Amino acid sequence: MKDRKMPFLGIGAASIVLVLAMVCLAVFAALTLSSAKGDHTLSKKNLERTSAFYQASNAANEQVGAIDEKLWKLYRRSKDRIPPARL
Secondary structure, eight states: OOOOOOOSSSHHHHHHHHHHHHHHHHHHHHHHHHHHHHHHHHHHHHHHHHHHHHHHHHHHHHHHHHHHHHHHHHHHHOSSOOOOOOO
């Protein structure tokens, strides 16, 4: 009976490759989760800043409209009306 010698790249090498592949997949999964969490946080900050900008813009436009309305009322009451300039 012949003794069979185990080849150099046998079950042990396959196990090492499998373990390394699993570690790489776990690292990539962790990096993906970290990146997704960072993107989510950045999106929340961007949403808050954009909402604050549009709220401030709306408030400013309302104030400008109120001032414009008051100016038109004063203009209509005045005796010395100057016709608006035409472009």
